[in-house]
Amino acid sequence: MKAVVFTGTREVATAEVADATLEEPADVLLRVTSSAVCGTDLHMYDGRTGATPGLVLGHEPLGVVAEAGPAVEMVKPGDRVVIPTHLYCGVCVNCARGLSAACLRVRPGGFGAAYGYAGMGPYRGAQAELLRVPFADANCVRVPGEPGDELGRAGRHHGRLPPGRPGGPDPGAAARGRPARGRGADGRGGGRHRRGRLPGP
Numbered sequence: 547m548k549a550v551v552f553t554g555t556r557e558v559a560t561a562e563v564a565d566a567t568l569e570e571p572a573d574v575l576l577r578v579t580s581s582a583v584c585g586t587d588l589h590m591y592d593g594r595t596g597a598t599p600g601l602v603l604g605h606e607p608l609g610v611v612a613e614a615g616p617a618v619e620m621v622k623p624g625d626r627v628v629i630p631t632h633l634y635c636g637v638c639v640n641c642a643r644g645l646s647a648a649c650l651r652v653r654p655g656g657f658g659a660a661y662g663y664a665g666m667g668p669y670r671g672a673q674a675e676l677l678r679v680p681f682a683d684a685n686c687v688r689v690p691g692e693p694g695d696e697l698g699r700a701g702r703h704h705g706r707l708p709p710g711r712p713g714g715p716d717p718g719a720a721a722r723g724r725p726a727r728g729r730g731a732d733g734r735g736g737g738r739h740r741r742g743r744l745p746g747p
């Protein structure tokens with residue numbers, strides 16, 4: 547698949563990398579249709595994070611579920627979803643209290659994790675054609691419409707409403723047996739996103 551890769555301080559490139567795949571039963575594989583470029587990507591771009599060359603960047607995708615693992619119950623292939631910036635399990639004690647940024651199950655040896663970010667776990671980024679989304683029942687926020695519509699063109703599907711805030715993703719929803727609702731996740735990058743689009747529908 548094609549992806550945007552950090553290659554060194556103030557250097558990124560579009561590169562061919564190994565396809566993302568399902569790795570756990572609760573994963574989905576997302577076909578990314580648009581992916582924001584965030585101000586927080588600049589910490590890596592500018593060399594402030596210790597990011598290593600080869601890191602696939604991006605943490606704010608909109609896309610369509612391509613494949614769903616056998617344990618996924620709340621989304622199915624063909625569903626259009628936004629994926630919150632940081633990933634979380636939805637059922638640990640911190641997630642159930644709305645503190646999903648400190649999820650206890652997504653990063654061995656630490657807490658909290660994010661896609662495509664130095665020091666935030668092994669998860670590859672979303673400025674790519676495909677993204678593995680762990681704990682998909684918690685992390686997929688279904689949205690209406692179709693690829694190429696106003697939401698997809700705007701590329702502003704994240705950044706305003708951090709999880710746990712009114713209107714933001716409800717990370718405890720999966721624990722309560724219903725789909726998480728709300729919009730994107732990265733409050734830090736809000737207002738500074740730029741549109742990034744991938745070829746295709």
Ligand SMILES: [Zn+2]
Nearest residue numbers: 635638641649
């Ligand atoms: Zn959790």
Ligand SMILES: [Zn+2]
Nearest residue numbers: 584586732735
């Ligand atoms: Zn961001």
